[in-house]
Amino acid sequence: MSDIQARLREIARRLLTEGHVRVFIGFGPGFEANRPVPFFAADPDAADRLLLDEFCAAGLARYVLEEVREGPVGLVARGCDGLGLERLLADHRVAREQLYVVGVSCRGVVDPDRACAAAGEEVRAARVNGETVTLITPTAERSFPRSACLLDKCLRCQDPTPRIADVLLGEAIPPGERDLAHVDAVERMPSDERYRFWARQFERCLRCLACRQVCPACNCVSCSLDRPEWLERGTGLAEQFMFHFTRAYHVAGRCVACGECERACPAGIPLGLLNDKFMKDLRDLFGVAAPHRPGDVEPLGKFCPDDPEGWHEGGEGT
Amino acid sequence: MPRIGVVVCWCGHNIAGTVDVTQVTAAAAAMPGVVYAEDYKYVCSEPGQDLIRRAIADKRLDAVVVAACSPSMHEATFRQAAAAAGLNPYRVEIANVREQCSWVHRDREEATVKAVALVQAMVAKARREEPLEALRLPVTRRALVIGGGIAGMQAAMDIADAGYQVLLVEREPNLGGRMAQLSETFPTLDCASCILTPRTAEVARHPRIELLTYSEVREVAGYVGDFRVRIARKPAYVDWDRCIGCMLCQEKCPRKVPSPFERDMGFKKAIGVNFPQAVPNRPVIDREHCTYFEKGKCQVCVRVCPVEAVDFEQRETVREEAVGAIVVATGFDVLAPAEFGEYGYGRYPDVIDSLAFERLNSSSGPTGGVIRRPSDGRVPREVVFIQCVGSRDPDRGRGYCSKICCMYTAKHAMLYRHKVPDGQAYVFYMDVRAGGKGYEEFVQRTVEQAGALYLRGRVARVYPEGDRMLVRGVDTLSGQTVEVAADLVVLATAAVPRGDARELAQLLKVGTDAHGFYNEAHPKLRPVETMTRGIFLAGAVQAPRDISETVAQASGAASKVLALFSQEELVADPLVAVVDETRCAGCFLCRPVCPYQAISTRVAGNREVATVNPGLCQGCGACAVACRSGAMALKGFTDEQILAEVEALCLRTGSPG
């Protein structure tokens, strides 16, 4: 990763010196070595503090929404960031010429908590190679299976390489189909058990709205759920169900499965399980790819004359 | 909090019979915002409406809820009554306590509880309403008539005579449509061209009718009062302004081509007109059959033309027109030959359809009016007419009756007798349908005087035997199978919609039935209107019909257009969508769901936001659901109002709404 990181810095520096972009968004050092944070390089020197390693967890696309107001923005973009940018472009929230995208292929980001748990001690660095991940700790260098180290969203990633990039560092990895088996697991539960499962999840929701803040699809100027007739302020079970039902429905067909909402949720609510349920039904009923790559019209913005009526197969575990 | 008045109607016994109206009135009085609650025996009557008007004045009401019959019955009545008392008509709501409550439930207690809930919902909605003003839309007092047959011409004449501009678009190079192909017409046997050609001349000369022949409608946008229509003029390869109509080109043109106008029994030239009396009397070049276009040679027409009117470089031109109303009069077609293998239709030359028999009868037709067999030109001594070929045949997808065949076949049999006195006509029929004025008498004359033999039964097969056509049918009245060795077989084929009827219907956003005939707004009450306001129907485009009905319907459609043009402005329902620009993110998720393309872009400050054209919007509300941020609201059915209704409907009775 280091040579890509060097080329990234060199590109950022050139863009900033030539004034091609007003700010370059990437990652910079965080409080801990294995938790880099989003970093906004506003001048050529700051470009040298950009870093790109196996711990860069946050999605960068959504930051573009505020930054473009003052001028063109450059950023580094992995597959999920690329899809997030496409979502903003498709929703006319950002114009393509305002962006300079440095694309990189990503084989997965390490979840520092998981890595430390697996290694049994603090993990300084990591290398993701194919099916295994090498964790470098102060005392040793051992390799573990991907499932033990990577973020959830990376384990199910189907878009390693961004489709839109002004320049691509490293070679592209073709996109795949998203695995939605985890949705079947919930579907198989009897309906009362399923209800208790979701009621327990939603009871933990603080309504901190972090999921809305990080989501490229939740890019509205003002959210309808902020209006009293739709949702009161309380956190009773009715309000929780209304919030999570409406959020999931509003991103149905538009969610790009970047996994940020689930990662950002402080209460650890499996929001991906909600988004993926809509994605699975869109795929099974209307043949929409999972996730739907943002194009001109979203799946719920059109119809086919012979669309099936998906409400017939009632009964347990559908 | 708006001051709301509730009036509960007894509807004589209809509501009061099952619903305890006094209890409903008492419950209404206790609802928040309700300052007046009353019940009355017949609220829709004059005194009933007076009661509303007085209540509005005395109690200074801001909204009125009437618990009575279905809104489709008297919503307009009560809204007009409120408007007369100075209250905005759109602040009147109806609680349907008759059709959906007292008439369908027996238990008095349950029905009353439901009636209270329905009133409660309407009161909740009324509390959240704001006054709405009806929309005023401009009217372009110019009509478009599509189709230059008898229907289109009649409609165009009526509208133009009333002083308005008319644009008449006809796909063929000449006016006349289907009727131009007919010889005589029933029941009076007066010749079709004698009544048609003067009319075509009149239309061509009319100062307020602009004739666009050899043209097609390609696109229709806009709405009633302001339609934007794109009309393409196909290349005729002859400059009609320079041409003087001498027809030398048609005379000298070496290329003979089977003429569809003559049902491929006669020939036309590669350049020319469909029939001698065509109006406008201007030729066109048939590109597929012109030697110049095929091999680049010939050009005889260019050499003989005295005014150099031939222009091979002519291209299709398209023009955009603004019109206020559209009359569709595109007529009908006859069944394609391929569908009846057992009659050898399209395979044996002496099995023809009735339209071809019309051409044989026509003095300007291929045989100059003498009935001759297409195979060898001999005058047929035995002619068999077969009815219901393709009609009344659900097994082959067309269960309807084509209505006019019984009459034109009787006419054919009579004309055949006039021209071939010793000839014998056989008519295989199932039921003779002659319901018009003087029609039945006409058919009886055919049987009695023309000596046509009517055989009740369908024909199973027609096949050649020697040089004649053997027809194997049945006479169900005598219970015998019947064989006739006919010289000529004439099939009364089904009237079917034009080939491109469905495409034009989609352009106009007018519905069609399963076969492709256009849907009228209401079969009995609004037969000449469509569900799309400002678009009207005339003639066989709506269903098979004869000339007299077509002309009557054309005048009917014209009167509807005149009614539209007579108003200063068009009053449109204000229940349309509106964008709250402070909330709109400009994501345009609303635009693809709008069936009327009513949503477009507007710049607000530094952002692009959505905006709704009130004229185009018909108020379906699909965009209000597609809009995630709640910026799109449908007046009269806003989210707040519907949510309030839902909440009110779910309340256990007794607790305050």
Next chain:
Amino acid sequence: MRLTRSQLRSELLARVEEIGGEAVAHCYQCGNCSAGCPLAGEMNVLPHRVVRLLQLGQVESALSANAIWLCAACQACAARCPRGVDLSRIMEALRVVQLRRSTIEPPGLTPDTLARAPQQAIVSLYRKYGS
């Protein structure tokens, strides 16, 4: 003939319609079947009239018509019926009802025919007249 409700809704007619799987009411007596029937010449009651008799509830006279034994099940009528009525099924139903309630003496074939006719024809004959 006197028409009565009980006649029009007789149990026998209901059985004929049930075994045939066809509703006689669909037929609007256009006569196409009779016109195209190859064996109409020999029939004392034409096919469309057999259906008419059933429509009038005259099941007995329909059962006694020779048409039902002359029908070669060639499907010409079914293929061309504008109302989609399968007349060959109605004819079979009438044969089956007649065979199941009374003893019909089997068709006498001459020894020569029995010797030279193809098995397909002989089996068809006994299937139709003896099921």
Next chain:
Amino acid sequence: MSSDWQPRIVGFACRWCTYAGADLAGTSRLEYPATVRLVRVPCSGRVNPSFVLRAFQRGADGVLVAGCHPGDCHYTSGNLFTRRRFSLVKRFLEYLGLEPERLRVEWISAAEGQRFAQVIREMTDDLCRLGPNRKMREEP
């Protein structure tokens, strides 16, 4: 369930077809349980899925969303969007634990008074078996 308990059904009916069908049931004097209460909307395309959840949360035991048959929509495509939206929403609500019988989506034309009454009878029977809805709302 106590025998006299009656389920509460909130219906969203498109004014061109289903609402007119319900009126026809009235003019034909059909009888059906007084459990349904209709909200008149211009088109089934106006029914926001969140309305359905709100109805359940405010005490509805069953919700009916009904509009014109595909191809008959007065606005040509309203019900075709409804078909996609509620194909997803019906499965999603069941995914959250709602019993399938509680939400029904039907096409009922202005001429189908009989069918409207029949749908209401069927829903009422199903809901009587299921009992009141406790899910997705404050536990009473």
Next chain:
Amino acid sequence: MEYRYFPGCTLHEQARNFDITARESARELDIALVELDNWQCCGAVFPLATDALINLVSPYRALASAHAAGFDLVTLCSGCLNVLRRTNRLVATDREAREKLRDFVEMDYAGERRVYHLLEVLRREVTFETLRSRVKRRLTGLHVAPYYGCLLLRPPEEMEFDDVEAPTVMEDFLRALGAEPVDYPFRTECCGAYVALREAKTQAAAQVVRSAAAAGAELVVSSCPACNYNLERVHPTLPVVYFTQLLALALGRDGAFAGQVPDPTPLLRGKSLLPEVS
């Protein structure tokens, strides 16, 4: 191309020449016709009564055993084709009938197989162009009237053999062999089938043959033993043969015409179409 071959009882008895010429022609055109083991009579007519399911046991067993062997079925006699194909369609579409037959015959089958007529195999698999190139002796100058009869074509929505009113497959077949098909209107009219056995005076067959003769036919060809029997008896001099006999002849094999009345051999010898008897 391998198929399970269902000859039908007539092709083992009165119509042996139909069977022999079919097998030889198939071998010549390398179509593998492996006879289905333990088949019984198909019943000759498809039962039209709705409660006559028992008659379908034999065709169901034939289809099920072909399915068990993993091959589609080919048959020649139009009676067998009609019964097998209509049974196949009923089993595929009617769940109640399928389950009753499966439980009774105790063999699993749900309509997966297809039933072909040899002419359909020639048209689809072999194609008439290839057939034309494989012909050794072209039947030039032979005016043949193709006779379809009823059971191949009707009911059209179930048989889907060819256009019910204007079929062409036999004409194309004859042209591929070099013969000249004769167009006459009675090629799809019924020959009287089993009724003609009892009612000698029926005119059905006579009309067909008269029409063919009037149209200049020297020979009638058909694919149904019952039709051949009826057509042969009503015309003293117009011979009636099976289409496979002409096929075998054209492929240089023996047409198995021996013993036919009226005898087609003089006609064929006159046109030097018979193999020279050494």
